[in-house]
Amino acid sequence: MNFKQIHSEILEIYKNNLRYEFKENIQEIEFDIDIENLRKEIFDIIIKGDHGFNSVALKTKKIKGSYQWEDDENRQMLYDMSFNHLESGGDAIIDDELFSSESNTAWHPLLSEDSYVKKLTNSLEEFSGVNISQVVLSWMLPNTHQAMHMDFETLRFHVPLMTNNDVWFLQDKKSHFMEYGKLYHLSTISNHAVANYGITPRLHLIFSTYLGLDIQDKLKKLGTLDITEENIFSSVANGGFDKYSLSQLTKIYASKKNQTLSNLHNKDCDRKWIKTLTAINKKSR
Numbered sequence: 001m002n003f004k005q006i007h008s009e010i011l012e013i014y015k016n017n018l019r020y021e022f023k024e025n026i027q028e029i030e031f032d033i034d035i036e037n038l039r040k041e042i043f044d045i046i047i048k049g050d051h052g053f054n055s056v057a058l059k060t061k062k063i064k065g066s067y068q069w070e071d072d073e074n075r076q077m078l079y080d081m082s083f084n085h086l087e088s089g090g091d092a093i094i095d096d097e098l099f100s101s102e103s104n105t106a107w108h109p110l111l112s113e114d115s116y117v118k119k120l121t122n123s124l125e126e127f128s129g130v131n132i133s134q135v136v137l138s139w140m141l142p143n144t145h146q147a148m149h150m151d152f153e154t155l156r157f158h159v160p161l162m163t164n165n166d167v168w169f170l171q172d173k174k175s176h177f178m179e180y181g182k183l184y185h186l187s188t189i190s191n192h193a194v195a196n197y198g199i200t201p202r203l204h205l206i207f208s209t210y211l212g213l214d215i216q217d218k219l220k221k222l223g224t225l226d227i228t229e230e231n232i233f234s235s236v237a238n239g240g241f242d243k244y245s246l247s248q249l250t251k252i253y254a255s256k257k258n259q260t261l262s263n264l265h266n267k268d269c270d271r272k273w274i275k276t277l278t279a280i281n282k283k284s285r
């Protein structure tokens with residue numbers, strides 16, 4: 001079983017369970033949102049909760065016995081499939097609790113009983129036919145980006161609460177733009193990245209979804225696939241990456257190794273990419 005097969009099986013399950021037509025990995029969905037009401041509630045929570053520009057969970061799962069409202073970045077990393085797997089021998093970081101059920105989730109303590117976010121979440125579940133496990137507020141400050149990655153969550157809904165024309169969402173070799181106040185779905189098990197090159201922050205309300213146990217098993221498989229040429233190496237195929245260019249890269253890297261590369265690269269990637277290339281080269285021989 002390779003990545004593509006599992007990926008398409010998962011999408012098939014979603015397509016069969018969704019109550020609207022799935023057309024594309026990123027898709028605008030016709031759905032009425034009272035954006036004024038929504039953003040008032042959101043900004044109130046951010047300010048009253050003193051969350052600053054941290055990501056905030058409005059609905060989240062109990063992890064290690066407690067609810068964590070502010071993101072410490074680890075939550076995102078749990079879902080990310082990065083090249084780290086090359087070093088860890090292909091073990092994916094998938095936690096059963098991440099897919100767990102309603103009984104294990106709670107709403108942010110500052111949300112009222114008749115909260116609009118709660119109503120919106122319920123009507124979105126009703127409309128779409130999928131369950132919503134997490135609702136998160138995610139900031140992206142000017143001149144920041146998220147590296148290319150995939151998330152082990154299959155499908156998410158996004159509502160831009162603040163955006164600008166220089167926010168770029170990249171998927172399927174295309175750039176997509178999500179408009180303020182509209183609803184979109186994203187299929188997040190295909191590689192994507194986002195950057196805010198604008199001068200204002202971006203703020204999205206993001207709904208994570210889950211279906212039944214069968215999809216959970218497939219997601220686990222997806223996370224523990226062997227790093228094979230077919231699954232990973234296609235990203236470097238035909239790109240002039242071979243034994244020769246690797247040896248040249250290694251020389252260049254060694255000659256400049258005392259210089260900081262962190263301003264050029266994502267902070268997690270700055271020292272890893274040569275290791276990654278070396279591992280790919282070894283495995284593809």
Ligand SMILES: [Fe+2]
Binds near residue numbers: 151192
């Ligand atoms: Fe993502």
